[in-house]
Amino acid sequence: MATINGSDVKKLVVACDAGMGSSVMLASTLRKQLVKNNVTVEHTPVNSIPADADVVVCHSGLAARARAGAPDKIIVPFQVFLGDPAVTKVVKAIQTGADING
Numbered sequence: 751m752a753t754i755n756g757s758d759v760k761k762l763v764v765a766c767d768a769g770m771g772s773s774v775m776l777a778s779t780l781r782k783q784l785v786k787n788n789v790t791v792e793h794t795p796v797n798s799i800p801a802d803a804d805v806v807v808c809h810s811g812l813a814a815r816a817r818a819g820a821p822d823k824i825i826v827p828f829q830v831f832l833g834d835p836a837v838t839k840v841v842k843a844i845q846t847g848a849d850i851n852g
Contacts, residue, residue, distance in 0.1 A: 752823075752851070752852060753824070753850065753851050753852075754804055754805065755847060755848070755849055755850075756844040756845070756847050756849070756850055757847035758804065759804045759805050759844050760788070760789060760790065761789065761790045761791075761800070761803050761804050762784065762789055762790070762791050762792075762803070762804065762805045762806075762807065762840070763793075763794055763799055763800060763807070764792070764794075764806075764807055764808070765794055765806050765807070765816050766793065766795060766808070766812070767795070767809075767815075772831040773831065774793050777791050777792065777793040779832065780807075780841065783841050784841065786845075787845060789844060796812045796816050797815070797819055798819075799819055799820040799823060803823055804824065805850055805852065806824065807827075807836075807837055808825065808826075808827060809827065809828060810827040810828065810829055813825055813827035823852075824850055824852035826852045
C-alpha cells in the first residue's frame with residue numbers, strides 16, 4: 751500500500767464515471783476546503799486520471815478501475831459523495847500533514 755504525506759499533496763483528483771453531478775459537487779467542496787493548502791482539485795473521468803495527480807478519490811465502485819488505470823497513485827475509495835469519513839480523513843491529512851494511505 752502506497753503512502754503520501756498530506757503536506758506533499760499538490761493535486762487531488764475526484765474521479766467519476768457517469769458524470770451525474772455528485773462528483774462535481776464533491777470536487778467543488780474539496781476545492782473550497784483545501785484552498786489554503788494550495789492544493790489543486792480536479793474532476794476527471796476514472797479512465798483519464800492525470801499523470802500529475804497525487805491522490806485520487808473515487809466511489810468504491812470505481813476503485814478497481816482507478817487502480818488499474820493509475821497503479822502508481824494513491825487511490826482513496828469512498829461510499830457517499832458528501833460527508834464520507836474516508837474523504838474527511840484525506841482533507842484532515844492534507845491540512846495537518848498526516849499520512850494518506852491508498
